Amino acid sequence: MTAPNPLAPAWLAVPRDANELSPAIWPSGASRRDGELEVAGVRASELAERYGTPVYVVDEADARARAAEIVRVFGDAFGALGARVKVYYAGKAFLSVGVARWMQELGLHLDVASDGEFAVALAAGFDPGRIGYHGNNKSTRELEAAVEAGVGTIILDSRMELENLARVARERGARQRVRIRVNSGVHASTHEFLATAREDQKFGLPVQDIPEIVETIRAEPALEFVGLHSHIGSQIFDTGGFGEAARRLLEVQRGLLEGGPVPELNLGGGFGIAYTGADDPRPIAEIAREMADIVAGECSRLGIPVPDIAIEPGRSIIGPAGVTLYEVGTIKDVRVETENGSAVRRYVSVDGGMSDNPRPELYGAEYSARIASRESDAEPALVRVAGKHCESGDIVVNAEYLPGDVRPGDLLAVPATGAYCWSLASNYNHIGRPPVVAVKNGASRILVHGETVADLLRRDADARPQEAP
Template identity: 50%
Template sequence: MPAHISGVMHAGPSPVWLPYPDDVNALMPSLWSRHAVKGADGVLRIAGHRVDELAAQYGSPLYLLDIEDLQERARGFVADFAAAFAAIGTSARSYYAGKALLTTKIAGWVAESGMGIDCCSYGELLTARAAGVDPAGVGLHGNNKSDAEIALALDWGIGRIVVDSLAEIDRVDRLAAARGVRARVMVRVTVGVEAHTHDFIATAHEDQKFGLSLTTGAAHEAAARIVAADNLELLGFHSHIGSQIFDKAGFEIAAARIAQLRAEVQSTHGVGVPEIDLGGGFGMRYTSQDTPIPTAQMAEQLAAVISRVCAEAQTDLPVVSFEPGRSIIGPAVCTLYTVGTVKPVTTDTGIRTYVSVDGGMSDNVRTALYDADYSCTLASRASAAQPVVVRVVGKHCESGDIVVRDEYLPADVRAGDLVAVPGTGAYCRPLASNYNMALRPGILGVAPDGVQWVLEPETYVQLFAADPGMRNAIHDN
């Protein structure tokens, strides 16, 4: 169902997937970073730090990044996929999808964990470069790359450019020739897979902006152009079927079609095509209804798929690369809010309790944009009150400004309480806005030995910097 404005007629009992809690104060560990716990006092602690103390010092809304959790997930992904593909006689490469959330510190941490960085803009390239990431482990994506983005990628010497159109092939060739370099390129292929996900994040069906179609022959033509170009090297083929994927079926179809394309190109043109990329999109758990496959199990399943489809295509095994983003950064972050108004609303089917917080769609638009679901917990105290289903909403002038559509909180939730929402690391801060002239929150990294700003909170001076009439009207404290 597409996203829609909430109203009285949509109120009612809890959804069937939402379990009644045995203890409304307890955390469901699988929804939170690995170092998130609650004490007997009901206060949420991340890596040993009390969130009530963090809120008192740093304010709210506030993104809290569990640094060690991020590093552990990145290292685990690299190790699991390397082991699974070594077992079938090839290797796997891992690229962190920077679009999920990228700062210099995050880029540095994932690079130290063994991942490359997948970028899709000039700003993301600059961030990875400033973080000291090895350019050989950087890729550039995008369906409408500017000459400036391609030039920066070539001048920095990144490992690969994923071309998305026939016209782009000619532009990369021209810009590479002007620099006297040979660009390593992959072809983004539309493989015709309908991933079981939201329409806005499904990216491998035919009628959308990404890639070159297998069906029409555009992917084959792209390969032929690259092989014939003087300044390009065909590194391989790339596919991405979508995001928040919970099974191997879509990857299996994509892998088979990519393997067949690779075999045909190698045979037709007499060249080696060393690599294929199956993209990312590995799902994470936002609520109890989500069932992601453990990384090691997914790696083994995909390695078996690659072994089989390459045997069927009668071709050698390629190096296989992947681009996880959400599954690496998503669970490592939670968002901390302060409760303001609590409003019971009488409806045709009962009472809906609206819990308003000091953020909303300006720091997490995914509920409105993708009809996404989130969980939450009372983070600043324990409560003996009975659980009630609430709707956590923001402070913006939209009925669709919903943070958590349905979750159990104690019936005595009140103004001044802290509510924490897990799983907000991916696509929340990158999609954040200044709607209603809200300030975008900072990201505070927490570790057992201390805290640090990963991204500082926005100020009103920064917010109004582009408005000439406001330059002398506001001063930050």
């Protein structure tokens, strides 16, 4: 057994088998055939040859199964209380026309937060009445388009937006359903940038202002108040924050019921997933049962009926279904001095980086990796998978043990990249965003085309027309 490298973080254990694909991290369709990684029956080498690298790969059956499970377990948990559940897929995690269609076929609703996401939903033929429209700075043009299309619910984020939306709806003779995003003040146990309900930040309206705002909405014939909304953050592993948010909103709801109906309560999303072996997210069925118990107990204490519930999962549906494939390039060993001598960290550079996955730079996110093109019985070595960008912080995987014979030309696979990788991608260093490919039953197809250098030059107003390189 290889001894731990002193440069490795405490949570990273030396694997007994550096080829193993942990089912907690990899999509259900991931396996090895003749030593090579395949996803949903499609070999890594086939994907790399056909689409190039980097390439995002989405296991369609895995994503569909996770979405269906969330609909089922939350429906069962709250159905036992006599409440209905609406599951909104959070499009910001990853949205394409194809994925929107998967979600509609499975009976989910859809959460969008921009005119672009809304346009993708409409292009997919998604029923506008099943869409919730988020955002802290919706433009008048966005509100007009949403109302004209018959969007199901607009989530109000400010007093100014309330006034603007009321005017837009009146001018169109519409009656627009609205929720209020409440800043509950709950401090979720997650990264600072992923916490969205703390007092001093841009989202939502303070709890103490809600009764007055609801009164204003109820007095406006062009608006229909359907309930409160809470979103406390993302990549959350326990139910404590969700429970506290539910308690605070239901307390407000009790007072609001004196003036009229409050049919729904939206508890948001943010359920965490495993990116490394150190992550231990709760099973989604347990989360559903615990949230239902909390809501039931609080409603009983307050003497109010259990409302219909809405949730907004995104990462927990699409994140584990995704894998990114890279090709290994330069490899170098760097000797680092420690308190007890020195140790070697191996830098394995790949042909992507922070342009296709900025989460490690934004949040210090940790990922795992495996050689995808072959198996190896070489002793594990501590590696840091680096990107090709002009930033020292351009790290794809901060720490991982890979077979010590990793070499240029190997395909490297990084799991759990289905959420917030493509959607946060950029063209830094004029590198095109990779394609997104769905795999299912031994076949692959493009969901989103990748960008070429020629695509980037076409957007440059001073570039001369040229043949694609």
